[in-house]
Amino acid sequence: MQNNRKPLNSVLVKPAGPDCNMACTYCFYLEKEHLFPDTKVHRMSDEILHQMVRQVMQQSGSDISFGWQGGEPTLMGLPFFEKAVEYQQKYGRGQSVGNGLQTNGILINNDWSQFLGKYNFLVGLSIDGPEHVHDHYRKMQGGSGSWQKVHDSAKRMLDHKVAVNALSVVNDYSVKFPEEIYHFHKDLGLNYMQFIPCLEKSPEDADKPTYFSVPAEDYGRFLCKIFDLWMNDFDGNIATTSVRYFDSVFYSYVGMQPPACTLLPACGVYVVVEHNGDVYSCDFFVDPEWKLGNIMNGEILEMLNSEKQTEFGNIKTRLPEECEQCTWLQFCYGDCPKDRLGDPTKANLNYFCQSYKIFFEYADERLRTLAEIWKREQQIASTQYRVKQAIASGQLEVGRNDPCPCGSGLKYKKCCGREFGA
Ligand code: SF4
Numbered sequence: 001m002q003n004n005r006k007p008l009n010s011v012l013v014k015p016a017g018p019d020c021n022m023a024c025t026y027c028f029y030l031e032k033e034h035l036f037p038d039t040k041v042h043r044m045s046d047e048i049l050h051q052m053v054r055q056v057m058q059q060s061g062s063d064i065s066f067g068w069q070g071g072e073p074t075l076m077g078l079p080f081f082e083k084a085v086e087y088q089q090k091y092g093r094g095q096s097v098g099n100g101l102q103t104n105g106i107l108i109n110n111d112w113s114q115f116l117g118k119y120n121f122l123v124g125l126s127i128d129g130p131e132h133v134h135d136h137y138r139k140m141q142g143g144s145g146s147w148q149k150v151h152d153s154a155k156r157m158l159d160h161k162v163a164v165n166a167l168s169v170v171n172d173y174s175v176k177f178p179e180e181i182y183h184f185h186k187d188l189g190l191n192y193m194q195f196i197p198c199l200e201k202s203p204e205d206a207d208k209p210t211y212f213s214v215p216a217e218d219y220g221r222f223l224c225k226i227f228d229l230w231m232n233d234f235d236g237n238i239a240t241t242s243v244r245y246f247d248s249v250f251y252s253y254v255g256m257q258p259p260a261c262t263l264l265p266a267c268g269v270y271v272v273v274e275h276n277g278d279v280y281s282c283d284f285f286v287d288p289e290w291k292l293g294n295i296m297n298g299e300i301l302e303m304l305n306s307e308k309q310t311e312f313g314n315i316k317t318r319l320p321e322e323c324e325q326c327t328w329l330q331f332c333y334g335d336c337p338k339d340r341l342g343d344p345t346k347a348n349l350n351y352f353c354q355s356y357k358i359f360f361e362y363a364d365e366r367l368r369t370l371a372e373i374w375k376r377e378q379q380i381a382s383t384q385y386r387v388k389q390a391i392a393s394g395q396l397e398v399g400r401n402d403p404c405p406c407g408s409g410l411k412y413k414k415c416c417g418r419e420f421g422a
């Protein structure tokens, strides 16, 4: 049984709980305040930070990634994150550690940028696109737009060589501007893009989306347009921009496990730690029903492998008939349960089903071709590696004009032999 335990590879931390210095129309997390009614201001204490980082570093597998999210995590101030890194170094056991910071960028100054660059944080910056797109819903608490500040923070971080990923919510307005958004990000130097389709269900009727949610068909067409732009930017067979959804889907096309949890057959692969040490099943299920425990009186690895987390993970495996019969099942797996219509814990169809069908019908052939090319290149690279090893150790001798034994079709002197001066 011990071998079936999931390793701890990823933890999301919400050090400032739902607190934020912005008031975006479509934010789902601000309302979580009601879960923590005792205080108006939510901040993770040093005691909880220490215990959390210690446990994670001592119980994680060979790779561990901390995702600092919110609310707005930078409200904690820079000293909090300096402490977090200090604890990671103190309790590390030689494993590879990654830090990701998801931020609205408002507080990012030169000191932050220097810190983020120095410790190789991967920053997910919430920026929806050019000013008219971004400011449509991403407002400051007084109602003014936030674009200028966020734009300046993006430039500042890029100047400090921070790895920045643009996180763009696709809503009923921004969905009309795929080309403008893609080029805006690229021109700014944000070559890593993640598009997040907006769906907030009406509080009165969970079958109905709110007005700012993106219509499923429109989002499908948006993905197709972005896919064309992404492919047009290929240099030979290499993508020059990264779009997280396409990158993740590509893993599935080459038969590897995709990094995005939404594309896996089951959930439950990571946990969320709130500011007060409470541990939950998932970012989108920070509800009393899915509370796994508290870091101050339980072990995080146990919580990841608890019955409750397994029960949570299995929600995704219960799919409606339409998914079970679907051509695209192995690439989609019904996507994220939070986007199921009605009760997300029931086997209801995903609101974005139509989007994915439109996308896969449009992109499947090209994704298959790319996957074939990639697999062939991997094969050649691994044969070349073996051939070079054999030549270097004297087990294999080849004439300079012979066909290269790696199977590339080139002469030896023009291929693997170059390394050996053939
Ligand atoms: S519910 Fe969605 S976000 Fe949460 S683990 Fe499952 S797929 Fe991922």
Ligand code: SF4
Pocket (backbone or CB within 6 Å): 322, 323, 324, 326, 327, 328, 329, 332, 333, 334, 335, 350, 352, 353, 354, 356, 357
């Ligand atoms: S495309 Fe639709 S039917 Fe097919 S697996 Fe995805 S959600 Fe299910």
